[in-house]
Amino acid sequence: MDAVAKKRVSIKVNGVEHSHQVEPRLLLVHFLRDVLGLTGTHIGCETSICGACTVMLDDTAVKSCTVLAVQADGADVMTIEGLAQGEKLHPLQEAFWECHGLQCGFCTPGMILTAHQLLMRNPKPTENEIRHALDGNLCRCTGYQHIVDAVQLATKKMSRNVAGSRQKTKGNRHR
């Protein structure tokens, strides 16, 4: 097994630019966890089935256990650590908390980011649409019901936020 030359990758993660020499075979999930120390992204199956390692890669939810770090060169990645605005939790995070959408918490970061992708594409999903959107993320603790509840609650929170910010904009204009 000859050593393969390392390659430099530059990846923006949660808004911060990172540049490192990596082996071409290094998985994105290992880059995030072991090189950057962002351990919120978990590894559950290494085969793209369980979804625990889901991250946003240029606004698309991907399973980072089957993406190479070199494939993400030049990309913009968001992990669970990048979802909250400082102390302010994202509505999905609030909703998972309020609805008891997690028990052991291991699938949760991937589950939240997959739900985030769904709500980006479909801000008002039906229960059936939510269940299908989460089909690539396994949870063994909750039986999914509280997760579905959480996504529904987040939908409401986000539409309120949007309505709120629209009203605010309107108010400003009037002034």
Added chain:
Amino acid sequence: MPVSKLVGARIKRREDPQLIRGAGRYVDDVSLPDTLHVAILRSSHAHATIKSIDTDAARQLPGVVTVVTGAEIKDQIAPLPVSGGNETLRVPRHDVLAVDKVCHVGQGIAAVVADDRYMAEDALDLIRVEYESLPVVSDPEKALVPGSPVIHSEWPDNVAFRSEQKQGDLTKAFKAADKIVTQRLVHQRLAPIAIEPRGVVAQYLSSDNELTVWSSTQIPHMLKSHLAKMLKLPENQVRVIAPDVGGGFGSKLNVYAEEALLAYLALKLNRPVKWSEGRRENIQATIHGRGQVGEVEAAVKKDGTILGLKYKVIADIGAYHQLFTPAIPPFTGLMLSGCYKIPAIGVEVAAVFTNKMSTDAYRGAGRPEATYVIERMIDRVAQELNLDVVKVRKKNFPKPTEFPFKTATGVAYDSGNYQLALSKALKRSGYEKLRRDQKRLRSQGRYLGIGLSTYVEICAMGPKGMWEYGKVEVEPTGKVTVLSGASPHGQGQQTSFAQIVADQLGVEMDDITVIHGDTAVVPKGIGTFGSRATAVGGVAIYKAAEKVKEKARDLASHLLEVDSEDLNFSDGRFSVKGVPKKGLTIQQIARQIHAAQNLPKKLDPRLAAESQFEPSNFTFPFGTHVCVVEVEPETGRVEIKKYVAVDDCGKVINPLLVDGQVQGGIVQGLGQALFEEVVYDEHGQLLTGSLMDYAVPRAADLPRLNLARTETPTPVNPLGIKGIGEAGTIGSTPAIVNAVVDALAPFGVTHIDMPLTPQKIWTLCQATKAPRNRSVSRKS
């Protein structure tokens, strides 16, 4: 129990803010400077002699620090431990790495230690093992047949142990019967599949002479004791930390080879070592559950009265025992009476070695098997006698006034009202209308099925040595520290235990910290399993808090200069009777006595108390689940149309957490009924080695569950709580299978073995022209 404010309240968890931000800390997140990474070479053979192992090339690979084999370490690490079992138990030596023979696919043979995981895995490919194949036996029934290959040559056959329980007059029962209903039932092997695979980090600090092992475990204290024994170290030199644990379901209620191996390597190399289990390893080398094949006979009267029950079962334990392997099949016998009065019961267990991974405790551990046996049999009896399944159940229930109710299997059910849970579930599900719909739809060629399961299970392990430890201390700052030996893995005890203490001491939840999972901080403990954490661990904490309150009363009496009888206590404050303004809160007392130098001798200046609670009996949660399915004969697809569960776990500390446990439990039971099975072929090769082949339930596989409760407190503990961790799994599997069999009644189906895959159902429906009343049981 006093009037409470927090116990019984739907409070969101205190664990969550970290976890939803990705700031949890699981074993794989533990990162120590200078860590080496371990990868394990596992057997590709199910049964073979190891002729030689050549590790030279692997050792020479850059980045590899060392390679160890079984032969090199067998004298350094004692074999893996086994608990329980009777006098017939045979315990084959189970080394941490195989020495001269492998007995199942996935058994560890050698370990590579390298600078990073990629290098370690590269080196695995360079290890050459010369095997000589031995005949394989993977089917537990065949393993018992004379002439079958024998796995452990110390003994003449593959029997791991036998047990027999008989109570009541079986001969009389079977003589008096109008009918004898028989059924063969297969409980397929399952993989627990915690989403976090196992993982171990070990570090030896020679300066402190302390070995620390971080493990994804449900039982840090038991693990500590076992590791100390296996490595011949004093217990005070071993510290085990269970950080955040990503699900367990019994699979982390064990002592595994990798835990001892990593501890050994840390000592030997004097550097931190880390191993993270891959999912393929997890399915090969983490315990499996279930794995029983049995023949049931029920002696019944025409009116549905059950006179007697016989169960002859073969338990497939795999190649070796793991920690609690011998304890699981006897649990099935213990709970075989279900929630029925059955005067005579006989159980014969033959546990056999096979060339497979060990079975051990998986959510329910012996009780799902018992419940499945009795609940399937109730439906079979109803079918044979042409009675409604509800009627047969009601006919055999004990009355609520008959508790404590002694079964013919030798246990005393603490409390129960099976009629109430059943009638509530029937009402919620609209049972009568469902039966009418079923009739109507059948005439249109649509197959609706209604399945019931009226279960009872055994919880709160338990009497005879299964105590739990709790400590409560009000610190000088007024903050409260709670220690618990029940180390959770998702159950939310930081929340529920704080609720118990907040109520008892009248302090704010925010002032309470619950600590668990570190043997250096929590002096002793047993762990979280068997739905015991709250019903045993929570009660220990309740009792410790009670003691703290009594100590505070004595101190208040001293500080306020009144007799303790002249003090009232409410909302965390002792006040003088008749002078309500004169008083002190528990937190103020803690502050004041911290500085007090001249307390009377009889007063203990620390507001702290410990408790080691051991219940006098188990608890017996129960309930009724109703499942409605529609089966599509053209495709074999099962759609769950409705699921109603009425569960009774006694008093509830936090309904939100109880709902979560029930929902998760039901879906795990659904996995067994419809999708899951660990399959080995006749060569002992694992055919379901990834999540692509081993199907666990997904969000779209089920509808919204309709949950309700009844509340029958247990007299076994002062909080009246029974436990809820496994009830969902125990109750759901038979309800779903009963529903599918009910749907297929027009096809003459009386039984199908799990998992009820579309292929099995389709095949069955295709054969509908064959004579009716055929049972489709897997014959091997």
